[in-house]
Amino acid sequence: MHIPDGFIAPQMYLPLYGAAAGLWAVGARRIARDLDETTLPWLAALTAAAFALSFIALPLPGGTSAHVTGVGLLAACFGIWQAFMALSLVFAIQALLFGDGGVTTLPLNALAMGFAGALAARGVFLSTRRVGQTPALFLAGWIGLFLPAVLIALALGAQPLIAANEAGTPRYFPFGWSVTLPALLIPHALLGLGEGALTVLGGRAIERLRERYRND
Amino acid sequence: MIEVAGLHHDYGGQPSLVDIAFTLAPGEKVVLLGSNGCGKSTLLKILDGLIAAKSGRVDYDGQAVSPSTLKQPDWRRRFRREVALLFQNPDVMLFNPSVYDEIAFGPRQMELDDVDARVRHWAGLVGVTEFLDRPPFTLSGGEKQRVALAALLALEPRLLLLDEPAAALDPRATGWLVDFLADLPVTLLVTTHNLGLAPELGQRALVLGEDHRLLHDGDIEPFLADTERLIAANLAHVHRHRHGGLEHRHWHGHDWQ
Amino acid sequence: MPSAALERAKFLVWLAAIVAASWLSDAAWLAAGLGLVLLAAGRAVFRLTRRALLATLAFTGTVSLTYAAWFWWQQDALPLDWLVTVNLRVLLMALLTFLFIERTNLFLALGFSRRLSFLLVLAVSQSLALRRTLDEFRQGLDSRALVRVGLRDRYRAAARAAGWLFDRALANAHESARAMQSRGMFR
Numbered sequence: 001m002h003i004p005d006g007f008i009a010p011q012m013y014l015p016l017y018g019a020a021a022g023l024w025a026v027g028a029r030r031i032a033r034d035l036d037e038t039t040l041p042w043l044a045a046l047t048a049a050a051f052a053l054s055f056i057a058l059p060l061p062g063g064t065s066a067h068v069t070g071v072g073l074l075a076a077c078f079g080i081w082q083a084f085m086a087l088s089l090v091f092a093i094q095a096l097l098f099g100d101g102g103v104t105t106l107p108l109n110a111l112a113m114g115f116a117g118a119l120a121a122r123g124v125f126l127s128t129r130r131v132g133q134t135p136a137l138f139l140a141g142w143i144g145l146f147l148p149a150v151l152i153a154l155a156l157g158a159q160p161l162i163a164a165n166e167a168g169t170p171r172y173f174p175f176g177w178s179v180t181l182p183a184l185l186i187p188h189a190l191l192g193l194g195e196g197a198l199t200v201l202g203g204r205a206i207e208r209l210r211e212r213y214r215n216d
Numbered sequence: 217m218i219e220v221a222g223l224h225h226d227y228g229g230q231p232s233l234v235d236i237a238f239t240l241a242p243g244e245k246v247v248l249l250g251s252n253g254c255g256k257s258t259l260l261k262i263l264d265g266l267i268a269a270k271s272g273r274v275d276y277d278g279q280a281v282s283p284s285t286l287k288q289p290d291w292r293r294r295f296r297r298e299v300a301l302l303f304q305n306p307d308v309m310l311f312n313p314s315v316y317d318e319i320a321f322g323p324r325q326m327e328l329d330d331v332d333a334r335v336r337h338w339a340g341l342v343g344v345t346e347f348l349d350r351p352p353f354t355l356s357g358g359e360k361q362r363v364a365l366a367a368l369l370a371l372e373p374r375l376l377l378l379d380e381p382a383a384a385l386d387p388r389a390t391g392w393l394v395d396f397l398a399d400l401p402v403t404l405l406v407t408t409h410n411l412g413l414a415p416e417l418g419q420r421a422l423v424l425g426e427d428h429r430l431l432h433d434g435d436i437e438p439f440l441a442d443t444e445r446l447i448a449a450n451l452a453h454v455h456r457h458r459h460g461g462l463e464h465r466h467w468h469g470h471d472w473q
Numbered sequence: 474m475p476s477a478a479l480e481r482a483k484f485l486v487w488l489a490a491i492v493a494a495s496w497l498s499d500a501a502w503l504a505a506g507l508g509l510v511l512l513a514a515g516r517a518v519f520r521l522t523r524r525a526l527l528a529t530l531a532f533t534g535t536v537s538l539t540y541a542a543w544f545w546w547q548q549d550a551l552p553l554d555w556l557v558t559v560n561l562r563v564l565l566m567a568l569l570t571f572l573f574i575e576r577t578n579l580f581l582a583l584g585f586s587r588r589l590s591f592l593l594v595l596a597v598s599q600s601l602a603l604r605r606t607l608d609e610f611r612q613g614l615d616s617r618a619l620v621r622v623g624l625r626d627r628y629r630a631a632a633r634a635a636g637w638l639f640d641r642a643l644a645n646a647h648e649s650a651r652a653m654q655s656r657g658m659f660r
Contacts, residue, residue, distance in 0.1 A: 004529040005570070006563035007536070010495045041653060044592050045646035048599035049638045055607050056634050059627035073635065093597060096579055099528050099571050103488075104495055171498040174540045174555060198631055205636025208351075209643070266612040289620070296619040308606065308613035311626070311633035321626075325619040353636070367617070 003156070005102035007173040009163035012155065016107035023115055024088060030081045046082060047089040050074055054090070058194045066191055072144030072199045075118035076125040076137055077206050083122075087114035112151040113144075120147045133207075134200050141199025142192035149188035153180040217242045217375060217403055218263065223272035225258055232258045234428045236272070240403060242374070247414045247436060248407040250424035251450035256407040257304060259424070260377045263405070264301040276375075297326065300368035304379040306360040310352040315344060315363050318352050322371040338366040342396070357384040369400075378406045382413055411440065411451055425449050477584045484582035487573040494565050500554070503561040510568045517575060525567035533563050599645055603638060610634040 032039050050070055057065035074083035088110040094100040101109065121144035128136040157177035160170040175183075223236040232255040240246060250256045261267045263274055265281045274281040276295060286292045303309055312318040316335055323331045339345045342362040347355060352363050361384065368376065378397075382390045394416045397404060406417045414421065415436050423439060425431035431449050432439045439445065446452035490506075497503050514521050537556055544552040583590045614622060614630045622630075 002532060004532055004563050005491065005566035006495065006559060007532075008495075010492065013495070014492075040588060040592055041595065041649035042646045044595035044649065045599060045642040047592075047596040048603055048645070049642035051596070051600040052603035052607055052638055053635060055604050056631050056638075057611070057627075059624055059631060061624060065627075068631070068635070070635075077639070089592070089596060093593070093600070095570070097574065097597065099524065099567065099574055102566070103491055103570065104566070165498070169552070169555060171555075171558070174536065174552075174559075175543075197628055198635065201628060201632030202635035202639075205353075205632055206639050208354075209636060209640050261612060264616050266615055293619050296616070301616045303609060303613055303616075305606065305609065307637055308609040309617065311614065311630040313629070322617060322619065353633070371619075 003105045005104045009172045013104045020107040027081045027085045046086040050086045051090045071117040072121040072141035075121040076140040083118035084114040112148040117148040137200045137203040138196040141196035145192040145195040153184040219275040245404040245418035247418040254424040298374040300373040301377040306364040316348045342366045375403045480581040483577045
């Protein structure tokens with residue numbers, strides 16, 4: 001979500017930075033343990049792929065398109081911590097080098113998409129894989145897009161509650177949950193179908209590539 | 217067939233093509249020479265209507281070619297059928313589940329009745345029949361390029377634009393490609409920075425200089441004999457040679473692979 | 474040659490300014506801050522303002538218009554105070570960031586951690602190369618499309634691009650690990 005700076009109150013983004021920082025520390029240690037000396041190049045390559053993924057158009061009916069998030073694909077194929085660290089770096093690069101997104105919305109995106117989204121996608125993928133690879137990848141792609149939208153809608157809708165002036169008028173994002181939830185959840189439930197379809201196809205392609213690497 | 221006039225293009229303020237003008241007549245086989253980064257690929261993409269030039273015109277049979285004019289369905293259908301571009305990296309053109317479907321992609325859009333015959337004909341001519349059932353991305357670089365070429369030729373285009381088609385080929389495959397293109401009854405514009413190969417691909421050369429201007433348009437042989445202009449185009453260079461204890465300097469055109 | 478200490482100082486000043494701007498809800502203070510940033514931008518002021526507006530307009534415009542309409546419907550008035558403060562704050566913060574991006578070498582600013590700056594350099598350079606090739610994937614499909622490409626083929630093409638992306642990423646990871654080893658990066 002490209003929410004510019006200035007809509008999220010510091011009462012929310014500062015604690016979120018604290019929470020994200022803790023998870024980044026854990027993530028860094030987990031990845032370093034799993035990958036040892038290849039950690040840095042691996043993480044850099046995965047970050048680059050996650051960054052570039054957002055430039056792939058998610059095809060929608062009628063010739064239009066939206067952007068791919070790739071949360072489900074990254075989490076299903078590479079695991080929670082790898083997805084979380086790579087996506088966090090993507091948000092940092094977008095905010096600090098290209099001015100996309102924002103620095104005060106960065107921890108919200110990192111926690112909602114990178115952490116909660118990846119966690120849910122990985123969980124759904126692992127628990128439904130017995131049924132079949134295709135439904136597991138599809139659900140991972142769907143939940144990886146939908147759950148972050150729920151969390152971001154909740155965070156945005158909370159702004160009038162946590163930071164209003166004496167008269168009760170909002171100072172940051174102005175709408176409550178009655179507006180943010182339907183406005184974000186309905187389109188994202190549908191976009192999730194496209195993301196799910198692409199996760200199935202992309203996941204299969206990655207699986208075949210890995211087989212090829214194993215055979216070589 | 218193609219008429220280019222006053223073409224300028226830049227990327228973020230950096231010029232990539234400056235004041236380009238030339239024409240291509242039907243049946244000509246032309247080589248576009250230039251060092252890396254001089255704008256060859258950009259020019260081909262503009263000719264194929266994929267990128268809008270900053271200024272200037274490209275006409276195909278008298279009709280303007282650009283991303284905006286190609287939004288018009290009838291014009292697009294005709295232009296895309298008659299003009300084909302082979303990208304330097306064949307990966308970016310291949311997305312179908314099998315080589316068969318890849319070659320059939322164009323003919324199926326045309327709703328032709330002889331799709332199967334066309335696929336087998338062109339697969340046989342470029343030598344990829346044995347791969348028809350395989351997904352294209354499992355092939356080697358040279359094989360992918362043949363598949364991409366067959367996929368383009370299955371529509372029997374009039375004008376074929378090829379971007380560094382020999383860059384990823386070994387000497388045997390390069391020899392095959394040269395013979396294959398020579399026999400092909402199409403108008404051809406081929407880019408290369410390989411001086412040894414250039415005269416094999418066409419009689420006329422368009423040369424892009426490092427200043428992104430057209431340095432030469434005409435017969436290829438006199439240009440290849442003009443050392444100073446070769447060096448100016450960064451297609452040849454001077455360096456020291458050691459032959460049996462003697463050392464001397466002379467100009468040199470490397471045929472990179 | 475910019476010094477790492479200077480770049481780090483600029484980074485910290487920018488961070489402090491962002492946090493300060495995000496606390497402000499007073500139009501006069503916000504306008505004063507905006508004036509300062511515009512002055513600091515100097516000759517780049519129009520270019521940076523344009524970039525800042527382009528980056529924020531879609532979201533800010535939508536929220537401002539819908540909130541104004543809703544407020545009008547509820548109270549027969551415009552939420553002028555909100556409109557002024559929030560739009561000023563968003564523009565101020567975006568301009569601060571674009572000014573920072575223009576004036577600071579982030580890689581030097583983060584040089585306190587060799588690993589972090591190395592990670593960023595590696596990731597950014599690879600991203601830019603991948604992005605260029607993804608552009609070519611789009612053009613590759615475009616050049617072969619005689620008619621409007623159906624949803625199924627567009628999904629196939631998008632998935633193929635994603636697959637290629639991860640293939641490239643795996644190969645790049647391998648290559649840079651080797652390169653780092655040969656330059657004595659580990660142990």
